[in-house]
Amino acid sequence: DSGVTQTPKHLITATGQRVTLRCSPRSGDLSVYWYQQSLDQGLQFLIQYYNGEERAKGNILERFSAQQFPDLHSELNLSSLELGDSALYFCASSPSDTQYFGPGTRLTVL
């Protein structure tokens, strides 16, 4: 157990809908990262927050957004969902260099 929690574990929705994924980092970690992992693919970095502020952006679509709250939990919002958005979404937190990953949310868009 990495100490990073993610909810929900599974999410099934329809095209055009909007969903919110939630992440709670390890106690004391200020950095939160979001990654997308499609079937048989590697991990694609989406976005990073540090202590509530956006710190780095990767290949995140404009339909996606994220935020980190004062209690350091983070939410990833995915809107106007398309079939191709079906994937595993991981959150990671970090005290410095090493990133520790949560169990992920499996999103299925039908």
Added chain:
Amino acid sequence: GESVGLHLPTLSVQEGDNSIINCAYSNSASDYFIWYKQESGKGPQFIIDIRSNMDKRQGQRVTVLLNKTVKHLSLQIAATQPGDSAVYFCAEKSLSNTDKLIFGTGTRLQVFP
């Protein structure tokens, strides 16, 4: 562009043998590397890391070797066990984006009895 790749997409070994998983990276400015293990349906699990000021680092049954000259990273697993079966990713810390990790595509390790 920046990339971290793996030479072998699938590695099959017999239980008890040693495993070696390789990774090539392209960004010579990277100074931090991590190996992760991902079991089916689970999140990546940190195994071991190494900084560029080191050539070798050992953990429990695992050793990471870093060859900066040829930009090559390897993970050695001693006495491979069935529980080691998973996909292994190397990751490289990009200095062009603060804290950003670049992941390779992964190598699947299959352990046979």
